[in-house]
Amino acid sequence: DAAREQDTGSCSSPVVAAFKVFQQELDTKHDKYERLVKISRDITIESKRTIFLLHRVANVPNTEEVLKEAELKLEGVRQKIGQVAEELRGEDIHQFHRAFTPGIQEYVEAVSFLHYIRHRSLISLEEINARLVYMRAEGGDPKASAEGPAPGAQVLTFHVTPSDYLLGVADLTGELMRMCISSVGNGDIDTPFQLSQFLRQIHDGFSYIGNTGPYEVSKKLHTLRQSLGKVEDACYALHVRGSEIPKHMLADVFCSRTALLDSDEGVA
Amino acid sequence: DAAREQDTGSCSSPVVAAFKVFQQELDTKHDKYERLVKISRDITIESKRTIFLLHRVANVPNTEEVLKEAELKLEGVRQKIGQVAEELRGEDIHQFHRAFTPGIQEYVEAVSFLHYIRHRSLISLEEINARLVYMRAEGGDPKASAEGPAPGAQVLTFHVTPSDYLLGVADLTGELMRMCISSVGNGDIDTPFQLSQFLRQIHDGFSYIGNTGPYEVSKKLHTLRQSLGKVEDACYALHVRGSEIPKHMLADVFCSRTALLDSDEGVA
């Protein structure tokens, strides 16, 4: 390669010399972009699998174990996000944002789903970002260390943008809706009402933001509204069918049925 | 992970047992698909860069060196296609076709471009496929060798489908058009006429196929027609301006001009 360049007649030209630098710069940028796309795909896949895992919570006796496994998977995802952060070290994060935004949104969806199951609350952007702080280990990534001994190079952070957070939370509502319908099917009558309350809050939050947010958010509003509708319908059905029997009887009925249907062991 | 499965109450169920097998099978398939997508992206990028390299042919004194470098790059791409073939060993190629078709089309575009520059002819599907035959080296890829000592495992082939070939050739016409316009700019008056002849043949070929081919082919026909139009216009302009001066003078004019413009060294 170098040999050829030597031979090129016009290689003495300052214009061509300048463009050789540009070539380098552009290729480096595109290569980085491509690496980020690949990491993002990995993040997406692992986050999606975590979400599937979390839906299994309702069907296993030991919830905590599933949650721990999910936590472990997400720890792996966070390592991948660490790689993203590593690639972005010293870069303008927005320059490559399009390369990794799908992965990050999916991570937000997964981590907020886990958080909801654990704490029945919405994880905040700050809480998410707080876990995306990386300390460089001793024998750290050589590529990263090659950047030189900049002060503070030991700590690396990744910041999820507010709009990626919003988009991830918007998708979370779809998973919560699925969880709600499953709960009803499992005879769990508390979760749906909790979920409808929670979803309503998120829905009201998004309505409050309305069209002032990024375009992608407004686009997801319709799906969100549909999910809320499904959850409200489910609660309505639970209430209506509950109306046919006095409250104190309900517990008895459920007791006997729980004995009856062995695989029907809801979360709580 | 295994521990959790042991604990699951319903793990004795044959249904659940069967689904565990399904889970394995699906995940394996998705993982393979994902790996193929990534290889395909690499193939695309390297093929595109080869095409850019080939456009530099007109500007360097030693054409052969550029062609060799392009050949080298494509050899690298073929190694990647070898990885695809390795992944597809024993699989139905059409099952994963969507994962790698963009890369293969781009490779066809690059390899047929190189072939045209060398031989001024259209590479055939058979010629392309003939170079996608892989012999497994002794210390071969361990993943591949793990598949066991199947007879004939030493030779691996990859077959470009006719429609990927067509789609790659359709894109080639765009590159040929670029080459034609550049040639005119470089004062090369033979290449454009050759190219217009060649493009017309390809165009007629595609018209002959018409809408009997895959949908994507018909979609590219419009661009192809535009490229042909640009090339025909360029030849027209060359002819018209050539008409203003007697043929025998033309050579003189070009001689003096070649001396005049130092960087204007065309291919032929």
Added chain:
Amino acid sequence: MSVTEMFSHIQGFLSADQDIREEIRKVVQGLEQTAREILTLLQSVHQPSGFKEIPSKCAKARDLFCTVKTQIGDLKTKFPVEQYYRFHEHWRFVLQRLTFLAAFVVYLESENLVTREEVAQILGIEVVREKGFHLDIEDYLAGVLIMASELSRLAVNSVTAGDYNRPLRISNFINELDSGFRLLNLKNDPLRKRYDGLKYDVKKIEEVVYDLSIRGLAKESESSGDK
């Protein structure tokens, strides 16, 4: 080889491909016809009167599956076996329907989940791709999910027909199926969408069981609930 020859050559490939597809389409149409006939046969189980006739209807369906076997046998001859996925879209839909019908028959007969092996055997095809024309796993799963939704309908109609026992058995069955599906990591594809529908089937059946429970109609099933 000239460019023109090359394109003629390719055109040869393409028209051969189209001919194959045309042939496949015809056979698939026949298969769809048979599938619709089996469905009509089995629909009667939703009728109050149809409950007693289940065994005879299943037997007749089994007969029609022989026709299916013949038709699929015909289909297999239409294209090289190793190119299954090249033409997959053509029979994907009908194979899912047939899997559903086979699964439904097996359920009606034995209240068991049909295995992939059994479906393959009923349809006269393979389980493993390497062995020949086979049943894609996602098509098998899709067929099973269609059955789940048919079962939720059956649970409702069982009650109308006065059979308070069946819904509880269906409930057990569907719950187990649901546990199975929860183990899978699905992509955002049609199968995922269908699987989302399963949650509604489970919910519907749960509601039926609830209705029976609060009315004490589920009692008798307790004894016979171990099917």
Added chain:
Amino acid sequence: MSVTEMFSHIQGFLSADQDIREEIRKVVQGLEQTAREILTLLQSVHQPSGFKEIPSKCAKARDLFCTVKTQIGDLKTKFPVEQYYRFHEHWRFVLQRLTFLAAFVVYLESENLVTREEVAQILGIEVVREKGFHLDIEDYLAGVLIMASELSRLAVNSVTAGDYNRPLRISNFINELDSGFRLLNLKNDPLRKRYDGLKYDVKKIEEVVYDLSIRGLAKESESSGDK
């Protein structure tokens, strides 16, 4: 923090963002206005009468670039410097236009290709991202390509104005530029499209040079061609 509070919090982010964009838009409008004024100034070089005035027009353009500097200085204060690419789309277009204008002035003055450093200096910005508000490489390249197309027009109009010398110099210049661009691996993006246009500019200039050559009008330039 309640869900409501969280959304208020996020809403805070979002409206701050919108305010910044609003501010940026206003400054960018001013920049576009100035860019149009510089363009109008430089357009006169295409007029037969305009050729002698090039130096004075360039001087005036340089004056207007001071206004540009002030406006960009204002722009820089509107957002945190490390978030350049967050708002890039807002000024990308005008920065390409301004690069074109700077490159055109420099060409008219010296017949040299403006460097990225020079553009940055003329606009009062940085070359290296780390140092502050900078000139993105692709925007620099786009600006240079706009100039190439302006030069092909200039070659044509030079002949009309009776200057048979300039087209040959432009031809040399553009050919060198073309050699430079050939070194780049571009994505399928707007820049690639613009670069495809360069081939037509080169072709057009080549045609002009040809027209001059066959008429023996390019002769005199041979002596002065080494500028």
Added chain:
Amino acid sequence: MSVTEMFSHIQGFLSADQDIREEIRKVVQGLEQTAREILTLLQSVHQPSGFKEIPSKCAKARDLFCTVKTQIGDLKTKFPVEQYYRFHEHWRFVLQRLTFLAAFVVYLESENLVTREEVAQILGIEVVREKGFHLDIEDYLAGVLIMASELSRLAVNSVTAGDYNRPLRISNFINELDSGFRLLNLKNDPLRKRYDGLKYDVKKIEEVVYDLSIRGLAKESESSGDK
């Protein structure tokens, strides 16, 4: 004939065609108005109070169908009969609506499925294409499917109005209709899509019957269900 003459001649054809379309559009607007009036009339059957008035409402609807007849009579005069399919799109939609309304009236009167002959007679048109302005078979089927969805709504509202008998009869009727449709080999067109909706109507009605059964409200009707 010169090119100009030829094109003047052609323009004559084109404006004649446009005039016909304009005329057709106007008559079709009138038809849509009448169709909306009939619909409003029949909507009252969904009201608790409306159940007793069914016969009188049907009679009034029959009156309005006379207006429809006149309007269609007018429509027929607007174009040559053998060009029916040339302008089909203009009246296709309203003809489906009118078929629905005719089918609904007939169902309310007799609980029978209207035949194509009856619809044709009510609308004053032909069944057989060769005989004149006719009812296309696919439009007939579309109209029948619209009615099916109206009947599922009627089943729900019957219960609200305290009529526990009607849903069972509707259920039988719809099941028969469903079996009928299963005999058809529909293409992948709008009709097929509409037909896919039928299974939701069937399911909905089955759930209504279920609700009545489990609460013992369907008892009395079962004995008198042989209507």
Added chain:
Amino acid sequence: MSVTEMFSHIQGFLSADQDIREEIRKVVQGLEQTAREILTLLQSVHQPSGFKEIPSKCAKARDLFCTVKTQIGDLKTKFPVEQYYRFHEHWRFVLQRLTFLAAFVVYLESENLVTREEVAQILGIEVVREKGFHLDIEDYLAGVLIMASELSRLAVNSVTAGDYNRPLRISNFINELDSGFRLLNLKNDPLRKRYDGLKYDVKKIEEVVYDLSIRGLAKESESSGDK
């Protein structure tokens, strides 16, 4: 007048127009903000606990409508009144939202359909175009249709909150609205599409009433149903 003078003159017109649009956009943004606040306020009626607070929420909403009035008052000053339709697109969307909110408040307070006059009065605008900034009839209708869909949601949530009375009243209201709309001959435009959604709302509410009826929960409300 030279070309330059003419275009300077025209630029004066254009920037005046752009300034007006800029001003309008700003005021409309404020209106949207207020509309979102009113919406957030009224959303609480869907909460189980929110039912008792309806009067107080409506009162607060009425307060916010005063802000709306001021903002619209401001909007009116931004452009000459006879150019309403020139800038209509800018406020069309928010005016439909505000109409919906006004209609919703009025419904919650009195269970009546807000008239165009009332909306106009609540928003501080005119009904009659000639008198000034007015409420376009299609925007009024669009707002009313948005409310219909909100009411179907309210019917569902009322039941969940234990109010079995409200759905029946909503059902009557929506049926009346539906009859009203059936009187209109809508073009094939966005309004028509929205209206097509109304029949889903009607059906949804009918099913709620059905669920209450079959469980005897609608009994008590029927007696007191004359609101």
Added chain:
Amino acid sequence: MSVTEMFSHIQGFLSADQDIREEIRKVVQGLEQTAREILTLLQSVHQPSGFKEIPSKCAKARDLFCTVKTQIGDLKTKFPVEQYYRFHEHWRFVLQRLTFLAAFVVYLESENLVTREEVAQILGIEVVREKGFHLDIEDYLAGVLIMASELSRLAVNSVTAGDYNRPLRISNFINELDSGFRLLNLKNDPLRKRYDGLKYDVKKIEEVVYDLSIRGLAKESESSGDK
């Protein structure tokens, strides 16, 4: 007022509006017809033979503009003048075409740019919005841009017809027009897009002038170029 009364009332409004639009459409069709006739008349200037007939063709076109005036006079009676922008889309297109034609006639007659006042006068409408049916400024500009592209065609055809003088005059005219447009701050709308086309017209004409220059054909015209 009952809901029914209210909606009947509204329907009155809606049909009145639809009638107006129908009327407008008809008149606009007539206008389009006349515009096409004027265009055909003026097209002859592109023919070698047509150059001498310019004055007579322009006179005939002026006659046809009287018909236009009558038709626009008719159009004005179809709707209240202050609702101009309510129906603007209906005549926007034809008004731009007519402006183009008027501008072309004026150019052919005097080689001047038609002013907005002149167009208004030719079409029998107003310049100032307040005074009545007027020519929107953006429609005037669009019409002028259509003419620019017609002039680039005319430059080409002038050379074919042996008139080497006209292209130079057109070139000056178009350059002036281009400078004029550069004074405008256009939004990102259809007009902006059309304006982007102007630079191709400028370039095309410059190339024609170049072709004449290099062949020494522009010589004579240069001396007489002060028209």
Added chain:
Amino acid sequence: MSVTEMFSHIQGFLSADQDIREEIRKVVQGLEQTAREILTLLQSVHQPSGFKEIPSKCAKARDLFCTVKTQIGDLKTKFPVEQYYRFHEHWRFVLQRLTFLAAFVVYLESENLVTREEVAQILGIEVVREKGFHLDIEDYLAGVLIMASELSRLAVNSVTAGDYNRPLRISNFINELDSGFRLLNLKNDPLRKRYDGLKYDVKKIEEVVYDLSIRGLAKESESSGDK
């Protein structure tokens, strides 16, 4: 007649219809194949060498049109003639292509515009709808417009092949065609869109003529231009 009988009956109709469509599709596929062969044959006129062979290529094309005649003859037998418009979409596209090819052959032979009668005769069909399978007027016009764009390409390639005469004749022909089309009042449909493309063809050919004129290459042809 029971519902089942009725639907069996209907299925009879539907399959007859589907069979007809299947048959039509097959014949149309054959027609498309022949059309592509004719096209390939005629494409050679764009080759420098192809110009002399025009007569022989046209003769061969005429031969292939006999095949077309036979195929269309076959097509006619597939459905009742009065249902032309029922199946129009199936052959519309290929009929436009064939019209283009016939028009192209006629142009190459005689440089005349093919009439509708001639096309009909070449294809072996009718002009008048009442007489049988005919050539719809809009399909004829579409075919003619496709030829116009082929002619603009031919004009370019004629020059490359050294024939400076032909472009001038094409230019006259296309101008006449353009005038013809300007007499038509086209709706906003695909034909209108295609017609908008004609003006690019006109312009393109005018530029070719210009290029010849300015270089004095059109001289000789002008004298002999009265063909």
